[in-house]
């Protein structure tokens with residue numbers, strides 16, 4: 001089943017990657033002879049991969065954190081915007097994808113008959129794509145919000161009927177939506193003004209007030225998980241969830257205790273994703289989940305990750321109950337059996353840092 005799923009995705013991926021990359025980037029790659037290189041992160045030069053998931057929803061990898069895109073007649077909605085270094089190329093890739101979706105990949109029909117003709121296309125070419133309308137930030141991390149400024153400035157907010165003329169700035173740029181803690185923390189960190197969320201929510205969830213590209217979009221707050229401002233985004237019609245960094249395929253979850261993160265919140269968030277997910281058959285397929293980093297997943301992948309995080313939490317909890325110190329817990333290696341899959345000894349988030357964050361989450365607060 002899984003092999004079938006993968007195989008059925010490979011062809012469209014190859015096609016779309018070729019079509020969706022900006023020409024400039026493609027030339028650059030050609031010159032440097034890196035044609036078949038896998039997606040790189042944070043380099044500003046790596047290859048993007050664009051994966052069509054279902055209906056109008058796509059996943060874009062390689063620009064920092066994974067990006068979910070809804071591209072269609074209403075314009076573009078993006079979940080996260082990658083790193084700042086990638087933002088020019090990301091914008092070019094999004095615009096290229098829009099053009100491709102608008103024309104269905106065909107420059108013109110190459111036949112004419114009674115029912116189909118080149119004539120309408122020649123008389124009136126496809127309407128220019130609508131702008132980027134919404135950006136939703138799953139957290140404040142720079143590899144998820146780095147492109148906010150560039151991408152939102154290339155877009156336009158959908159305004160009501162009465163703002164024009166009163167507020168000159170009202171239609172400028174796409175809306176940037178996030179949990180209010182993202183705005184608070186980005187403001188404290190003195191992030192550039194144009195990269196800040198323009199619309200925030202403080203309740204359990206928020207939904208777009210109308211269908212976008214034919215479906216409802218629900219933004220759900222996951223309290224105290226990766227940070228205190230995490231959101232997951234649920235495309236209700238396409239049945240796709242963008243999970244942000246509470247769920248990632250390349251590492252243990254990053255728990256930013258300083259910014260309000262907690263192991264228990266991560267587990268609750270993963271359970272929330274599982275509550276929303278329905279498998280197609282025997283836990284495979286069905287609801288598709290875009291992790292913060294790494295390959296596209298289904299609910300079985302989320303369940304495995306949830307179990308892993310829960311088991312490690314329980315082990316550390318037991319060790320704390322036995323009176324072990326942080327050093328003793330690290331030495332006992334509570335993650336040992338999962339380390340070949342998720343462990344890291346170098347880089348921004350090592351296994352050591354994960355165990356310490358779990359410990360900090362669980363010890364009684366003074």
Ligand SMILES: [Zn+2]
Pocket residue numbers: 065141143144245292293
């Ligand atoms: Zn990330």
